[in-house]
Amino acid sequence: MQSFGLIHVEFLAWAALWTVGLSLIAFVGGGLLGFAVALARVSGSLAVRAAAIVYIQIVQGTPLLILLFLIYFGVAVAGFSGVPAILAAGAGLTVYSSGFLAEIWRGCIQSVPKTQWEAAECLALTRWQRMTRVILPQALRMATAPTVGFLVQIVKNTSLASVVGFVELSQAGKLINNSIFEPFTIFVTVALFYFALCFPLSTWSRSLERKLNVSRR
């Protein structure tokens, strides 16, 4: 029987690229959808606000694993067969990240001091101008650090895409394990790959947080 060697590390490195790709899909998709939900969450209309709250509660109240299964089987139910695993996984992770990013960004938008909203109103800016020229630029500064922090969560959670048959880092680890059964070595290597992806992001997020606090003082 073959033992764990360079060829397996190379396979894992390729799979790590898929992990990165899936993370990017989830971040971009989740970012766009999450931004829309965050705006809906602070909207003037009660119905829109309520819909956003319900959406966020549902996404945050169900496990990602169940969300992935729902989308995977839901797509088949809707009549599309043979949807590639990357689309199903990407859609599931997009929904998941949108729910959390929306709530993070809502906090940032609402933490812009009330006086700024009032001043914008006094200058007779429209709602749109007030958002794009006054509130969002300030909210963006606050949002950077937690958003980068959430990127770490996204990268880690792509590991669950393996359940819908998408071959990323964890699934690659499982495949290798099925052929040579050296679970401990294999999954330590897999964990090292994840650590190499996530640790720089965590450090970056922390340094952003520090910088922001310095400039505020």
Added chain:
Amino acid sequence: MSYQFDFAALLPYWPEFAMGMWLTLQLSAVATVLGFVVGTLCAIGRADGPPAVKWAVAAYVEIIRNTPLLVQIFLVYFGIATLGVHVSANMAAVAALVVNVGAYTSEIVRAGLESVHKAQLEAADCLGLSRAQTYWHVILRPAVERVYPALTSQYVLLMLASSITSQISAEELTAVANRVQSDTFRSFETYIVVGLLYLLLSFVVRVAFWLFGMGVFARRRKLGTAL
């Protein structure tokens, strides 16, 4: 779209769903309690221990926070087996969840410890309390009270994350769902029902934490505010 929904096919399986929910709650409850103990000890070690302990706790926290729970579960499950000890999947699941949530708890509790005012520590010193007494009577309760909401969210996330332990065939709610859907071929319906059950569970867990907080933190109960 010509799909016929058939939720009735799932009805005969309700005792299994109930058992799955019960096991999910048990797993999360044990992991929460043990994880809180581990996390708090780590937080104290990091704040107050010798350099070697501080370094070890920092490394533990960074490693856990930067790797996925799924991989941690595999490592614990296969790691224990490699040592030659045979444990059930449920035990391995609890162990992995404790290791995982202990790291997150220690970061949250650390923030709480840092928020305790220095004057409180000096007062405890003046009263001649020992280090252990100071922690027990002066620091821990207000520290935990301040971070209680963050802890609550973390433990709700833990309950949801316990679904991942289905991957090593711990028999909790998600594992039940996987089995039921392969028995009935009603995958979409099964996961809709299980999604709703998880929503219900997260609501129940939140209420339980709120009630527990009301019971433990007298000030919150009497004044309606935190410290």
